[in-house]
Each structure stands twice: as structure tokens, then as C-alpha cells.
Amino acid sequence: MHQVRRVAMLSLHTSPLEQPGGGDAGGMNVYVRHLALELAATGVAVDIYTRRTAAAQPDSVELAAHVNVHHITAGPFAKVTKEELPELITEMADAVADHVAALPGDPVRVIHSHYWVSGMAGILVAKRLDLPLVHTMHTMARVKNNHLPPGQTAEPGIREDGEQHIVAAATRLIANTTAEAAELEGHYDGCEQRIDVVSPGVDLKVFKPAFRDRSRKELGIPAGRFHVMFAGRLQRLKGPHVLVKAAAILRAERPDIDLQLSFLGARSGNEKYDLVQLIDGAGLAAAATVHPPVGPEKLADWYRSADVVAVPSSSESFGLVALEAQACGTPVIATNVGGLPRAVSDGRTGLLVDSRSPKLWAAAIASLHDFGDTRADMGRAASVFAEAFGWENTATQTIHSYDLSLTYQYLPPPGC
Template identity: 85%
Template sequence: MHQIRRVAMLSLHTSPLDQPGGGDAGGMNVYVRALALELAATGVAVDIYTRRTSPDQPETVALDSLVSVHHIVAGPFGKVSKEALPELITEMADAVADHVSALPGEPVRVIHSHYWVSGMAGILVAKRLDLPLVHTMHTMARVKNQHLPQGQSAEPGVREDGEQHIVAAATRLIANTTAEAAELERHYDGCEQRIDVVSPGVDLKIFKPAFRDRSRQDLGIAPGSFHVVFAGRLQRLKGPHVLVKAAAILRAQRPDINLQLSFLGSRSGSDKYDLQALIEERGLQDSATIYPPVEASKLADWYRSASVVAVPSSSESFGLVALEAQACGTPVIATNVGGLPRAVSDGRTGLLVEGRSPQLWAEAIASLHDFSETRIDMGRAASVFAGSFGWEQTAAHTVLSYDLALTYQYIAPPGC
């Protein structure tokens, strides 16, 4: 029996109640919500803290009998950019600590922060309440800056410094992959003995390989088209423009491919990235369409309607979209960066592309179009591969990290 009965999760810059695919909502929102619900299934109560952005938001929303989302008041109502959030760290930490201290029933034993803003607040909360801090980076400034796409601003120094402080102060660090663990050690002098590798999961009850023809028909995907789906925030980091440019190359070089592109997402925050303008500039209005983000069950239909799902990111700590798509029996083409080589088995469940050259992406798309039997075999292998990434495993390994945090709260583990 594990030691943990209750944990406080900090997701201060974005709420697990938000729709992924737009603004600041993405894979981390899915991660926090799914992990909390799976922890609850093992008997662990989870109190999630996020910043209140509207006076109309209830103080608490129950996701489950053991999972509550608390909206704490810090700063003005309304959205605050991630760049401005550091100014509110102390105020957010005080609000969280006050609320945790007043919780009735089973006491919180561990603070688990997500993303660097929450990590900085988590340090203050953990110190005030004398609790261990477990932190999950999700993304890291120094890694993103190392793979910075042209035209995108570098992550600020205050974030790099904050992440360095978190790595030094956290009791345990959770990395999505061994590659991310190595990046924590290389870029932030992270102690190997304090890093736990825990793979994210996928909801296998929703994302499953069923009714592919029906999904295509219901979504209006033209018969005979080679349908490529992108799901995520429409920003340069995620690379939807790579697909548009690759599609323009294919139109010129391979007019026999009846290519149809579907982009599910919206712009991220203040990002001026205009994908629609690029689509029109390349004359692809008849084959490339942007749709708003959709909830999970509808997203699964989109994945099943796809011939392939594309993840042309310049940096990914893991790539939940790749895993969800494969769970639906759809092969994935992804950039060979970050955690994507862990999420996609190259040549077996999809293809990994070196870099984001539109020509290379065009060739990868064309190869899966031309070898349809290979693509079908990849889809079958993809669903089997993704089946080993259930959230119950993520929760079980996370609990082990919590237990280690309690064990080493006041002493460093051997080797550190």
C-alpha cells in the first residue's frame, strides 16, 4: 500500500478544465486531468489548483468524488500572459498554501507542480507547509531555445533561471522519457538519483481503432482522399506550416495524390502566427481546412478518419497527440526530436523525419501514400503499441515518485 492518500497539484497557468488545442491549453491539460482521475481510481485524493480567470468561475469544480479543481484568486480576472505570470508567483503560492492548510479531512502529503510557473510557486508552498515537492517540467526553456524555429522568440532568461531553481529545490523530478531525464541532467545539472521517468498515458476507452469508414463519412472526408490530420495549437513550434509547404510541394510534384489536410486547433495566446494566410498564399484553400479544437471523443473520430496524423513539432517532451492517434490505429509521421522517438516506433508504427524540411515531409507523406499495405500494417502495430501506455501505469509510477519524495523529503538520495 502506498503512503500517499492526498496530493495537491499545481497547474496555475492553465486549467485542466480548458479545451486543449487553443490558447495555452495543450497536452499538459490532458495530462493533469487524466493523471488526477487515474490517481483517484487508486484511492488518492487530488486537489488541483489553477488561477481564477473570471468572477463567474466557481471556487471549486468536482471532476470526481476524489478530484477537485480549485480556482484561486491571484492577480486580475481575465487571461494573463505566461510572460506576465511570474509577477504573480508569490500571490498564487500564498493563496494555494492558505487553501491547502484549510482543507478538511485527509491532509495533503505531497505538492506536485506542472510547468515552471507552478514549480516556482510550488517551492514556496512546499516550504511553507513543510511538504515535499514533486515537479514535472512538461517543456524546458533551454531545450526549446536549442531547437528554436525561425521566426519564434526565444524563451526568456527568467524562465531558464526559474527552471534551474526548481531542479535544485524539488524533492523529485518527473521526466516523460529517458531523453528528457538526460536533458534535465545536461541543461540544468539535475541529479540522476532524484529523477523518475514516467511515461504519459492515453485514454484507451476513447482512443481506439473502431469505425474508420464511418468516421470519414461523418466528418465529410472525400472518398479516395489521402487525409492528413494535425491536432494542436496553431503556432510555429508545433509546425503546421511545415505541412502546408509540404502539401504545396506535393501538388506540384505529385498531382496524383488527392491530398486533404485538416488542422484542429487555434492560435496560442498572443502568437500572430497566421496559418490561414499561408494556406491562401500557397493556393491550397480547396484542400486544407482549419477547424476549432474538439473534445476527446470527437478528436478520436478525426484520428480514425486520417490516413496519417502529422506531428511536425520542433520540440516535444513526449507528444500525446502521436500516442492518441496510434491508439486509434492511425500511423504517425513525426519529427525526430525530444520524446517523439519514444512515442512513435520508427518504421513500425509510423515514420520519424529528421528536421522540418517541407521536402522531407512531402517525401514521407508520399511514401505512406504509395505503400498502402505498409500503412495499414503500421496502423495495426500502432494500436498495439499505444495499448501499453494506459494512464493506470502513469498513475502507478507517479505514486512511486510520491513515495520516494516522502522518503527523501529531508535527506538527499544516495549519490546526490
């Protein structure tokens, strides 16, 4: 029987209630939401804290039985950029601590923060309430800066310093993969004995193989069209422009490929990145379309409508899109960075590309087009591969990390 019956999760810069795919909403939103739901299914109550961005937002929203999202007031009733959020850390921490201390029923036993801003606030909350802090980075500044694509602004020094402080102060650190655990050790001097590797999950009830032809028909994808799909925030880090450039190469070198590109997502932050303009500039307006983000059920249809799902990120802690697509039986082409080699089995469920060179991406797309039987085999293997990543496994491993945080709250584990 696990020791923790209630946990407070901090997701202060983005809410699990928001639609992933635009602004600051992405894989982390999916992660927090589904982890909380699965924890509740095992008997752990979850109180999620996020910053109020509009006066009309309710104080609390019941996401499910024993899962509540609380809007705490700190700063203006408006969206605040991630660059401005550090100024609100102390105010957010005070609001969270006050709310947690006043909760009725079972007491919160663990603070679990997500992303560095929440981690900095989490340190203050944990100290004030005398609770252990478990932290999940999701992405890291020094890792992103090491893989910085042209035109992308480097993560600020305040974030690097904040993450360094979190690694030193957190009771336990959760990494998505062994590669991320190694990055915590190598870039931030993280103690191996305080790092728990917990793979993110996928909702296998929604993302599953189904009638591919029906999905294509419903979404207007003609038979015989080679459909390559991208889902995520439209920003340079995620790399949709790589697909546009690769498609331009294929149009010139492989006119026999009847290619269609579909991009699902919205722009993120203040970055000057106009994907539609890039598409028009490449002369691909007839072959590429940009669609707004959609909910999980419709997203699964899009995955199933694709011959290939592309994940051309320059940095990715894990790659939930890759996992969701494979769960739908669709092979993935992904950049060989971060956690993507864990999420995609190269040569079995998809292909890993060693850079974001459009020429290499064009070659990878062409290879899966030319070998249809191999692509079909990859799709079948992908759906089987994804079955090992249900959210219940993520919750079980996370609970173990919580229990360890209670064990070592005041005394570091051996070797640290």
C-alpha cells in the same frame, strides 16, 4: 500500500477544465486531468489548483469523486500571458498554501507542480507547509531554445533561471522519457537519483480503433482522398506551416496524390501566426481546412478519419497527439525530436523525420501514400503499441515518485 493518500497539484497557468488545442491549453491539460482521475481511482485524493481568470468562476469544481479543481485568486480576473505570470508567483503561492492548510479530511502529503511557473510557486508552498515537492517540467526553456525555429521568440532568461532553481529545490523530478531525464541532467545539472521517468498515458477507452469508413463519412472525407491530419495549438513551435509547405511541394511534384489536410486547433498566445493566410498564400484553400478544437470523442473520430496524423513539432516533451492517434490505429509522421522517438516506433507505427524540411515531409507523406499495405500494417501495429500507455501505468509510477519524495524529503538520495 502507497503512503500518499492526498496530493495537491499545481497547474496555475492553465486549467485542466479548459479545452486543449488553443491558447495555453494543450497536452499538459490532458496530462493533469487524466493523471488526477487515475490517481483517484487508486485511492489518492487530488486537489488541483489553478488561477481564477473570471469573477464568475466557482471556488471549486468536482471533476470526479476525490478530484477537485480549486480556482485561487491572484492578479486580475482575466487571462494573463505566461510572460506576465511570474509577477504573480508569490501571490499564487500564498493563496494555494492558505487553501491547502484549511482543507478538511486527510492531509495533503505531497505538492506536485506542473510547468515552471507552478514549480516556482510550488517551492514556496512546500516550504511553508513543510511538504515534499514533486515537479514535472513538461517543456524546458533551454531545450526549446536549442531547437528554436525561425520566427519563434526565445524563452526568456527568467524562465531558464526559474527552471534551474526548481531542479535544485524539488524533492523529485518527473521526466516523460529517458531523453528528457538526460536533458534535465545535461541542461540543468539535475541529479539522476532524484529523477523518475514516468511515461504519459492515453485514454484507451476513447482512443481506440473503430469504423474508419464511418468516421470518414461523418466528417465528409471522400473515399480515395489521402487525408493528413494535424491536431494541436496553431503556432510555429507545433509546425502546421510545415505541412502546408509540404503539401505545396506534393501538389507540384505529385499531382496524382488527391491530398486533403485538416488542422484542428486554435492560435496560441500573442504569436503572429495566421495559418489560414499561409494556406491561401500557398493556393491550397481547396485542399486544406482549419477546424476549432474538439472534445476527446470527436477528436478520436478525426484521428480515425485520417490516413496519417502529422506531428511536425520543433520540440516536444512526449507527444500525446502521436500516442492518441496511434491508439486509434492511425500511423503517425513526427519530427525526430524530444520524446517523439519514444511515442512513435519508427518504421513500425509511423515515420520519424530528422528535420522540419518541407521537402523531407513531402517525401514521408508520399511514401505512406504509395505503400498502402505498409500503412495498414503500421496502423495495426500502432494500436497495439499504444496499449502499453494506459493512464493507470502513469498513475502507478507517479505514486512511486510520491512515496520516494516522502523518503527523501529532508535527506537527498544517495549520489546527490
